[in-house]
Amino acid sequence: MDASALIERKPLDHIQDFQPGDTVTVNLRIVEGDRQRVQAFQGNVISGKHRIAKSPLPGDTFIVRRVSYGVGVERIIPFHSPNVESVKVTRQGKVRRSRLYYLRGLTGKKARIKERR
């Protein structure tokens, strides 16, 4: 028996198919005291991919990077976290590797990703 198969894996219908290089909007549930709201986090996927056909395991994550007021911000997001309201792909990127960690050392025009059409 496989341990990960035991935990009920909810279908990840709220997460669109994406792959590294794509720009995604992640709607995250944020709890502030007794209030909760949804916060959008938009950025490039620099690691991890999602395919509906091959559902990620409970421990799998992906990383979204954005540059906010000149500061690079990365969030590691677990696929199965109940705090992930939805993930939408806003732009498909054309990249040649699966982990775009090289973007961390680049700024401005160099940090752009070509669009895939």
Add this chain to the structure above:
Amino acid sequence: MTIAGLLGRKIGMTTYYHDDGTAESVTAVEVGPCVVTQVKTDARDGYEAVQVGFLAASKLNQAEAGHQTRSGGKFEHLQEFSVADLAEYEVGQELKADVFEVGESIKVTGTSKGKGFAGVVRRWNFRGGPKTHGQSDRHRSPGSIGAGTSPGRVWPGTKMGGHFGVEKKTIKGLRVVAADVDNNVVLVRGSIPGGKNGIVRIERQGK
């Protein structure tokens, strides 16, 4: 249920998400169904306990088979657990994962994974020798193992390299994160000794 614990089989580790979004590393353990094979009474045995069997046995020697036919069933593993109320148990009774409550503090005993012949750095957390300053051949060496002419021997119990692992280990202070009675699975917070399919003893922890 007043039984102190149950036998189980380690399935493996995974991640469990609570509704508030926090994640926990958990080990899935198949607990039971264990069957009561003998009830030990104070009058007959001098102490009170319940013997339970776990997993069907393929082969038993005659002595074991004789004991177990009386107990109804053939089991690979037999172990005793203390109970608070002996009257609740009778031979043949099946015990399931609902013995444990979610949030309960437990300890898990199992046989740790074998590490083969391990050096002192791995086995006893020695620091080894210096990496630089002209050192050669002593990066992971134990150093001195004792004084000279007096005592003129190595003290028994001196920590050295040797066979490591395959030892009985108990991890205390674990917690039941979730229990699934239908599948007889309990999720335990953290890691437990042994590899997959290893037999473990899960016990409620005295508070």
